Amino acid sequence: MVLLAEGPTPLTKAMLPLTSWSFGRMSQRMLHFFGTRHGPQYGRMNGEPGTVKAGDSDYPLVVSIRQVHGTDVLSIDRPLKAGQKFFGGHDAVLTNQADALLTVQTADCVPVLLMDSSRGVIGAVHAGWRGVVHGIVVKSVRTMVERFGAGLPSLHVAIGPSAGPCCYEVDTPVMNQLASDVPDDSTILKRTGPRTGRLDLKQLIRWQAVSLGLAEDHIHTVDLCTICRPDLFFSYRREGKVHGNMVSGIMLK
Numbered sequence: 239m240v241l242l243a244e245g246p247t248p249l250t251k252a253m254l255p256l257t258s259w260s261f262g263r264m265s266q267r268m269l270h271f272f273g274t275r276h277g278p279q280y281g282r283m284n285g286e287p288g289t290v291k292a293g294d295s296d297y298p299l300v301v302s303i304r305q306v307h308g309t310d311v312l313s314i315d316r317p318l319k320a321g322q323k324f325f326g327g328h329d330a331v332l333t334n335q336a337d338a339l340l341t342v343q344t345a346d347c348v349p350v351l352l353m354d355s356s357r358g359v360i361g362a363v364h365a366g367w368r369g370v371v372h373g374i375v376v377k378s379v380r381t382m383v384e385r386f387g388a389g390l391p392s393l394h395v396a397i398g399p400s401a402g403p404c405c406y407e408v409d410t411p412v413m414n415q416l417a418s419d420v421p422d423d424s425t426i427l428k429r430t431g432p433r434t435g436r437l438d439l440k441q442l443i444r445w446q447a448v449s450l451g452l453a454e455d456h457i458h459t460v461d462l463c464t465i466c467r468p469d470l471f472f473s474y475r476r477e478g479k480v481h482g483n484m485v486s487g488i489m490l491k
């Protein structure tokens with residue numbers, strides 16, 4: 239299952255339509271999907287992290303980033319070519335260039351896709367708790383606005399499948415960090431013991447997006463938990479080691 243705006247493409251064999259995503263007039267110009275363990279397959283779809291890979295007629299170029307749980311954003315504002323490399327680690331990639339599929343890989347972290355429906359700017363973000371707390375989503379949105387001329391009123395955020403509040407237990411280091419960064423963490427963290435709680439990372443991202451000024455009806459969430467759904471997703475938390483990653487992507491046509 240991949241949640242895709244339009245089809246059919248070679249990826250749609252493992253896809254499901256995401257009806258809550260409203261594209262407005264961008265619908266003919268944009269593709270996006272959230273991958274599952276059934277596809278698209280990491281490595282076949284994208285290349286080495288930090289590279290641009292030649293794709294096919296549906297996805298002429300595929301951009302992969304070297305994800306490091308940091309807050310560096312890769313901004314691409316000129317044409318790409320296959321074989322190109324990006325130095326350093328990045329947990330978000332933005333572009334206004336057409337025919338380049340921006341990808342991120344996740345297991346329990348949150349894949350976040352961004353788009354401005356009027357300015358033709360898109361982004362893909364790998365958002366784990368550390369990156370979210372340190373502002374990877376906030377920084378990505380601000381960069382879309384400041385560097386690419388995106389407008390907050392036309393910006394949409396899609397928050398993909400990740401470890402959900404049903405399962406995602408965290409302990410003191412995470413809880414302390416949240417307490418210092420989020421004024422009211424009661425909707426984001428459900429305490430389960432003196433030193434443990436269940437974190438709703440998607441809710442934290444929603445809260446950050448609303449705080450930035452995004453319209454609530456422009457924030458779309460796929461409420462599926464990677465830990466609860468072994469039929470659909472890989473999960474580092476559930477499986478105890480890395481068996482695979484889901485690939486999510488977005489492209490301007």
Ligand SMILES: [Zn+2]
Nearest residue numbers: 404405463466
């Ligand atoms: Zn769950």
